[in-house]
Amino acid sequence: MDIVSIVGARPQFIKAAQVSREIRKKHKEIILHTGQHYDPTMSATFFEELKIPEPDYNLGVGSGSHAEQTGRMVIGVENVLLKERPALVLVYGDTNSTLAGTLAAVKVHIPVAHVEAGLRSFNRKMPEEVNRVLVDRVSHLLFCPTKTAVKNLENEGLTKGVHLVGDVMYDAALHNKALAEEREILKKLDIKERSYLLVTVHRPVNTDSKENLTTIVDALISSEEDVVFPAHPRTIKFLKKYGLHDKLKESIHLIKPASYLDFTCLLMNAKKMITDSGGVQKESYFYEIPCITLRKETEWVETVEDGWNILVGANKDRILDAIKTFDPKGERRESYGDGKASKRISEIIDEELS
Ligand code: UD1
Ligand code: UDP
Numbered sequence: 472m473d474i475v476s477i478v479g480a481r482p483q484f485i486k487a488a489q490v491s492r493e494i495r496k497k498h499k500e501i502i503l504h505t506g507q508h509y510d511p512t513m514s515a516t517f518f519e520e521l522k523i524p525e526p527d528y529n530l531g532v533g534s535g536s537h538a539e540q541t542g543r544m545v546i547g548v549e550n551v552l553l554k555e556r557p558a559l560v561l562v563y564g565d566t567n568s569t570l571a572g573t574l575a576a577v578k579v580h581i582p583v584a585h586v587e588a589g590l591r592s593f594n595r596k597m598p599e600e601v602n603r604v605l606v607d608r609v610s611h612l613l614f615c616p617t618k619t620a621v622k623n624l625e626n627e628g629l630t631k632g633v634h635l636v637g638d639v640m641y642d643a644a645l646h647n648k649a650l651a652e653e654r655e656i657l658k659k660l661d662i663k664e665r666s667y668l669l670v671t672v673h674r675p676v677n678t679d680s681k682e683n684l685t686t687i688v689d690a691l692i693s694s695e696e697d698v699v700f701p702a703h704p705r706t707i708k709f710l711k712k713y714g715l716h717d718k719l720k721e722s723i724h725l726i727k728p729a730s731y732l733d734f735t736c737l738l739m740n741a742k743k744m745i746t747d748s749g750g751v752q753k754e755s756y757f758y759e760i761p762c763i764t765l766r767k768e769t770e771w772v773e774t775v776e777d778g779w780n781i782l783v784g785a786n787k788d789r790i791l792d793a794i795k796t797f798d799p800k801g802e803r804r805e806s807y808g809d810g811k812a813s814k815r816i817s818e819i820i821d822e823e824l825s
Contacts, residue, residue, distance in 0.1 A: 472558040472824045473499045479507030479568025482750045484517035486563045489642045493817035505544045505568040506531035512728040520730050544571030558824050565599035573606045588613035589620025590770040614816050636815040637808015644757045645810040651735035668696050669741040671748050673703035681713045683785035688715045690790040698723035763793040773806035
């Protein structure tokens with residue numbers, strides 16, 4: 472049976488790499504890249520490094536407002552689906568590519584399987600939260616990474632087609648750990664293990680707000696720690712707009728987005744992680760790196776409950792205090808499965824399509 476997998480943004484390439492390997496054992500997979508991320512460091516690098524098959528289609532939609540971007544994607548995805556008529560559409564996570572793929576598919580009566588279903592921040596100001604709620608409501612198969620996600624769906628009356636499979640990002644971490652350990656990125660940056668803070672920032676609440684971005688930059692500079700900051704293009708755009716870019720570049724290692732293996736190597740060797748990313752909060756937990764999260768809430772509540780993640784928002788005193796004192800040591804539960812989520816997803820899809 473034919474399956475169309477829809478991807479478009481960095482974390483989706485990482486997730487799809489795992490699931491794609493499994494589903495290709497039994498089905499014909501057609502990869503549709505929406506083109507939401509297009510810089511080589513945000514897209515092509517991941518396909519090459521993670522050996523993801525070349526996309527069969529690239530819609531090349533690029534950047535734009537939510538409506539422009541999502542609208543262009545819905546039209547492009549529909550064209551491909553009408554031509555290919557797959558038995559199933561597979562979507563990942565919570566981006567505009569996820570929403571567009573889902574809308575296009577359900578309207579032409581093609582069932583949707585959602586990987587990473589049931590996540591909720593309960594903050595509807597996040598574009599991702601709106602995408603998650605809508606996608607889950609109309610998906611046929613809901614692959615949940617955590618028990619919390621299953622519960623969230625249950626609370627919204629969604630129980631049909633729900634499967635607790637574990638987290639495909641944990642699969643990716645296990646699959647790639649040894650390769651990441653061999654990377655030479657520390658040598659390239661001339662830094663030593665456990666001597667630096669690793670930072671990523673890309674959520675609109677932090678990047679688009681002059682006040683929040685300035686606060687974060689101030690905190691990083693005044694911490695006097697060595698900082699490595701692989702910056703998302705969105706963040707570079709706003710650092711420049713608010714006149715913060717040159718000041719930050721003088722004080723820290725402000726570098727291009729890292730490849731997945733380089734980033735994993737940087738994370739495994741960091742003193743602490745500072746981030747507003749969803750995926751990176753979990754990866755810090757996988758590698759037992761204390762995570763300071765620049766948000767007020769998280770979907771990945773297990774990381775906080777187990778004491779390995781602290782939510783500080785864009786608050787300078789709280790960020791600096793966490794850099795100095797946050798020192799988790801507690802046990803971590805097996806919150807994100809056993810590294811076989813992708814295999815389980817593929818088996819459930821086989822059953823569904825047989
Ligand atoms: C998107 C997702 C977010 C996810 C993130 C992963 C939505 C609403 N947001 O956010 O959930 O966490 O991807 O990284 O789908 N840009 C470039 N080159 C690129 C890509 C983006 O320059 O290759 C710049 C553009 O100025 C663009 C901005 O980054 O306007 C934002 O890109 P966009 O894809 O709209 O959202 P992200 O912030 O990347
Ligand atoms: N990542 C990467 N290079 C970077 C920053 C992050 O490869 O420079 C990886 C990271 O390891 C994680 C994923 O990108 O697997 C997270 O993506 P992002 O933070 O863009 O999105 P989110 O998870 O918040 O949706």
